[in-house]
Amino acid sequence: MVPVFGNRNRERTLMLRALMLVAALLPGAVDAAPRPATGLLAKDGPLPATIPLQIRTDAGHDFSIALSDPVTDAPVISGYLRGGEFFRLLVPPGTHQVTIAAGQPDDWQGVDTGFSDGMQAKLTLDFDIRADRRQGHQMTVAIVDGGLRVTDRRDQVICQIADWDSVQTEYTEGRRTPLRYLDQSLTTRGRFCD
Template sequence: MRAMILVLLLPISAMAAPRPVTGLLTKGSNLPARIPLQVRAPGDSDHAVILQDQDGQPVISGYLRGGEVLRLLVPPGRHRLVVAAGQPEDWQGTDRLFGEDTHALDMPLTFRIEGNRRIGHSIVLTYSDGSLSITDHQNRTICQIADWDIERRVQIAPGGTVLRWLDPQLETRSRPCD
């Protein structure tokens, strides 16, 4: 009797995948990921956030546990945002997502760099009339700022001559900007 119960439970447990933490799932692009994407969602379900290229190939993906905030840095380009939602216990991995009960949203987004600005997106997901939708969509911009750190150097040459010069070091830092 025990063997029959174990055999019956085996296919169900084989389909389930461990629930990921909020964060990066996969990165399929060789481009550097430096442009921000922020996603907020209600706490009653989990979400898989996938950016695809024009051919439908995954560029980068993340997992968002309900009620948390997903922050990803993504590669530049025009990507198709695909969001799948479902119950945490229904998660079946990156290929099957939440299985048969997956609610999906499909939307194009452009991530770009203009001068010292990395322009991405911040979105808020909600459910209305039983379907997944975006209720708030704003640009999320990070400015890259260059700072010179100048150090004064002094060295005495073999003949006793004092040499003085400035040694500049260029450093960059990032901050959110409008």
């Protein structure tokens, strides 16, 4: 009698496919998106991101931050914050609806979905450029009584300072009188205002 190995391999293949199908249909079997690093997730608006938004949190939960247009709900910029880490995001100027969501790191489902079962806090903030000042916000977010709360919010202002750099160069050609050339360039630097 000749052993038949083909049937045994076929049975194993069918069994493996059935187990994969059952695992895919079970709740919680959906693969979570990889946990992003703290920082920018996506920028959808056309304006340059130059105004600061700084958020402080405690460890234990991760947070997603999404800014959108308060009228059209069009996304502007979004970021991800691992709980307890430093988070600073430069955002475009304008009035934005800021949505902060908190959840467990394992519950992250991606940029479009966010956390599968998270808490949210929403507020509308103005991010302005006024003369030589970029007016942003600094806030502390915490989970209080089972809900997500902004426990502290302050203005964060960066002053733009213009500096003229002058370089004086002398050129001599043969025995002629030296020529002086003044090269000026404008540079800007920012610092936190008092």
